[in-house]
Amino acid sequence: MVFCSLAISLLILTSCATVPSNRKYVGPVFDSKTSTQIEESFPILWERRTVHFGAAARGGKPWQLSNPFTMAGGRRGGGGDFPLHIAATLMDSLLIEAGLQHYDTMLAMNPKQQSEFHHAYYRQYDSANHILIWCELQTTWAELHLDLDRWIIFIEDDEVNQYEPVQILEESQPFRQMVTDRLSEFEPEQRSTRWKVHQKTLMLCFPKRDFYQNPILSERMKFLKLVFQLSDDEKTRAEGIWIFKN
Amino acid sequence: MVNKNFTALSSKALLLLALAGPFLLAGCGPQEVQTNWSAEPVKVDGEMTEWPSGSTVYFEDSGVQLGLSNDNQNLYILFRFSNQAWARAIRMGGVTLWLDNSGKKKKDFGIRYTGGPSLPGFQRMRASGEGGFQEALTPEQQQRLLDMEQDTVGQITVIDKKSKQEITLRTDGSGGPAVCFASPQGIYTYEFSIPLEKGDVFDFGIGAQPGQIICLGLEWGGMSMGDRQRTRGERGGDRGGEGRDDRGGGRRGGDRGGMGRDRGGSREQAPKEQELWVKTQLALPSVE
Numbered sequence: 001m002v003f004c005s006l007a008i009s010l011l012i013l014t015s016c017a018t019v020p021s022n023r024k025y026v027g028p029v030f031d032s033k034t035s036t037q038i039e040e041s042f043p044i045l046w047e048r049r050t051v052h053f054g055a056a057a058r059g060g061k062p063w064q065l066s067n068p069f070t071m072a073g074g075r076r077g078g079g080g081d082f083p084l085h086i087a088a089t090l091m092d093s094l095l096i097e098a099g100l101q102h103y104d105t106m107l108a109m110n111p112k113q114q115s116e117f118h119h120a121y122y123r124q125y126d127s128a129n130h131i132l133i134w135c136e137l138q139t140t141w142a143e144l145h146l147d148l149d150r151w152i153i154f155i156e157d158d159e160v161n162q163y164e165p166v167q168i169l170e171e172s173q174p175f176r177q178m179v180t181d182r183l184s185e186f187e188p189e190q191r192s193t194r195w196k197v198h199q200k201t202l203m204l205c206f207p208k209r210d211f212y213q214n215p216i217l218s219e220r221m222k223f224l225k226l227v228f229q230l231s232d233d234e235k236t237r238a239e240g241i242w243i244f245k246n
Numbered sequence: 247m248v249n250k251n252f253t254a255l256s257s258k259a260l261l262l263l264a265l266a267g268p269f270l271l272a273g274c275g276p277q278e279v280q281t282n283w284s285a286e287p288v289k290v291d292g293e294m295t296e297w298p299s300g301s302t303v304y305f306e307d308s309g310v311q312l313g314l315s316n317d318n319q320n321l322y323i324l325f326r327f328s329n330q331a332w333a334r335a336i337r338m339g340g341v342t343l344w345l346d347n348s349g350k351k352k353k354d355f356g357i358r359y360t361g362g363p364s365l366p367g368f369q370r371m372r373a374s375g376e377g378g379f380q381e382a383l384t385p386e387q388q389q390r391l392l393d394m395e396q397d398t399v400g401q402i403t404v405i406d407k408k409s410k411q412e413i414t415l416r417t418d419g420s421g422g423p424a425v426c427f428a429s430p431q432g433i434y435t436y437e438f439s440i441p442l443e444k445g446d447v448f449d450f451g452i453g454a455q456p457g458q459i460i461c462l463g464l465e466w467g468g469m470s471m472g473d474r475q476r477t478r479g480e481r482g483g484d485r486g487g488e489g490r491d492d493r494g495g496g497r498r499g500g501d502r503g504g505m506g507r508d509r510g511g512s513r514e515q516a517p518k519e520q521e522l523w524v525k526t527q528l529a530l531p532s533v534e
Contacts, residue, residue, distance in 0.1 A: 046377070091377065099377045106394070107387050121382035134377055171378060203378055 042098040049095055051240035054086040054228065055139070083145040084137050088226050088240050091132035091203075096121070130166065130205040131155070131217060133226060143198040152229045155206050156239075158222040167205040276351060276461055276523035279303055281314040281321075283456075283529035288315060288322040290419065290439045292428025297324050308522055311433075314462070316442065316528050321345075321452060323438040325464060331517045333434040335467045337362035342405070343438060344463035344523075347454040351461055351523055354407045355452070357440060359425040361400020361417065400427060404450055415450075422450030442528070457530045461523060468519025 089095070100121060104114045125132055133155075139145045154164045204226075210216055217224065221244050229237035280303075288296045302313035302324060313324030323343065327333075340360035346352040380388060402415040402423050415421030424439040441451035454460050 089377070095377070099379045103379050103383065107383070107390060109387075113387075116384075117382055117387070121379060124382055125378055136376075169378075171381065201376075 042095075042102040045095050045098050046089060049092065049242070050087055050089040051226070051242060052085070052087050053240040054082050054084045054238040082236060082238050083139050083141040084228060084238070085139070086226075086228060086238065086240060087136040087138075088204075089134040090224070090242050091125070091127065091134055093127065096125075096127055096132075125169075125203060126205065129208050131208055133204040133206065135202040135204055135226075136199065137202070138197050138199045140197055146198055146200045148202075150231055152227075152231055153204065154227050154229075155216075156225040156227055157216065158224075161210065161216075162227075163206050163210070163216060165204045165206050169203040169205065171201040171203060276463070276525040277305075279312060279314055279524040279526045281316055281526045281529045283532045284315040284317045284322060285532070287317060287320070288437070288439060290322070290424045290426045290437050292426040292435045292437045293430055294324075294435070296322075302326075305522065308520065310464075310522055312464075312522070312524065314524075314526055316456060318442070318456060318531070320439045320441055321454075321460075321528065323436075323440070323462070325436040325438070326433050328433050329517070330434075332467060332520065333362050335517050336360070336434075336436070339466070339468070340403070341436065341464060341466035343440070344461075344465065345440065345452045346461040346463075347452055347458065349459040349461050349525060351463060353463070356405040357423050357425075357438065358403040358405060359400060359417070359427075359436060359438070360403070361425070362427050362434065362436075363429060400425065454528060456528045459525065459527045461525050463521060463523040465519065465521045467517040 100114075100118050103109075103117065107113075109117060122128075137146055144150070148168065152164075153168070154162045156162045206216070208216060223241050223243045225239045225241050227237055227239040282301055284296070286296075296315075297313045301315065302311050304311045309327055309329060311324070311326040313322075315322045325341070337360070340358040342356045342358040344351075344353045344356045346354070380391065383391065400417045402417055402421070402425055404411075404413050404415060404421075404423065406412070413421075415423065417425045419439060422441050426437050428435050428437075442454050442456070444451045444453040452460060
């Protein structure tokens with residue numbers, strides 16, 4: 001409930017950086033939605049709740065060709081390469097409702113089908129007890145970089161409390177589009193070399209309450225970080241930040 | 247003597263002018279484009295393999311590259327541009343290829359292709375699996391979703407105004423005409439194959455033979471309200487790219503020239519209707 005109210009009452013603003021940065025990207029304001037408005041705004045809501053971090057951001061050059069010193073992610077102080085590009089979406093209640101309604105409408109479901117679909121979703125993803133973060137990992141490096149055993153993944157609030165996921169679900173349908181679609185955003189001469197992109201999609205499930213049963217996402221929270229840190233090298237880390245504003 | 251010569255010259259000049267007049271006027275009509283003979287059937291794959299340098303023409307004013315070739319069976323058309331807004335409009339509303347075997351600009355028979363780049367090519371739209379929603383659908387619903395997505399891959403509509411018929415075909419050529427979209431080197435490329443002979447039941451073909459003069463018109467853009475509403479929901483974080491509207495001819499700012507990518511421009515306005523007509527003589531088999 002707290003998470004729900006937080007989602008509606010707070011604006012989620014996104015930014016991404018290797019470390020907390022002064023660069024804050026303020027997104028457009030969204031209000032409480034009617035059901036129709038929710039349906040129309042699902043793609044927009046998704047964008048607003050998604051941070052891109054790690055290797056060069058989407059739309060840039062293939063990250064292995066990028067100047068490592070200009071990467072959004074990577075080792076602090078430069079000089080290191082961060083092998084993953086990460087797109088993380090904070091699946092708050094409003095976004096989930098919008099997504100469910102999006103599919104209700106697209107597939108012209110009747111009320112019974114809608115109910116079954118919604119129940120199936122909530123059975124699969126326990127949004128009542130978990131902070132859900134949809135995560136797409138991509139690398140043009142070796143596929144082993146997608147091995148989750150190599151990474152320590154956690155969220156960190158503005159008081160530097162850290163929480164590890166209670167569950168990580170690997171999704172079976174990570175990307176419908178072909179790799180070439182993804183690469184089409186690169187410059188043609190680079191695309192022509194046809195870099196192979198390895199990818200993995202996860203639903204990260206973090207606890208919704210701390211040890212003392214206080215909500216982790218409180219209304220006072222200023223930002224929330226998602227951190228990917230290499231297990232054997234704590235300096236190799238990248239973090240995406242959702243910034244909340246009252 | 248001089249007068250006589252002058253009068254003779256003037257008469258010749260007038261005669262030349264009279265003869266040239268229709269051709270000068272014709273300059274306002276469709277431009278003439280050469281159609282090349284294709285010794286081998288063109289593989290309709292949206293790639294430039296069968297279109298070597300010099301086999302296409304580039305329309306500077308509109309930023310469109312066009313290639314025409316034919317064999318005894320088909321007319322092959324290559325249509326390329328870099329305007330992202332046009333590609334979006336074609337994906338939603340289609341590009342219609344008007345074919346007039348009388349060599350005029352009649353819009354009686356046409357092939358409309360609706361399709362083009364998938365959404366991620368335009369912007370980061372929601373892929374079906376994102377958010378885990380698709381996982382919660384029943385297998386039947388997932389299949390329906392797949393079918394719906396497949397439908398957006400592309401389809402051909404054959405328009406025959408004379409018989410007041412429209413028929414939808416697959417793009418793979420199984421119904422006669424074939425179309426394929428690709429974006430090699432980031433250029434939106436549409437490759438068509440249209441049978442020259444008319445079908446027995448329905449006019450899937452042009453009804454023309456090698457050596458015959460035909461007119462070919464390409465029409466795209468100018469989305470309907472329905473199209474606009476459909477695209478509005480998809481625009482989200484669209485990065486624009488409507489570079490220009492050049493129906494009136496001439497380049498405007500924001501275009502880097504050539505077939506380069508367009509930059510800037512409005513992200514809300516749909517491109518205005520575009521039309522390009524060419525006249526061509528279908529090629530005859532080359533004599534070895």
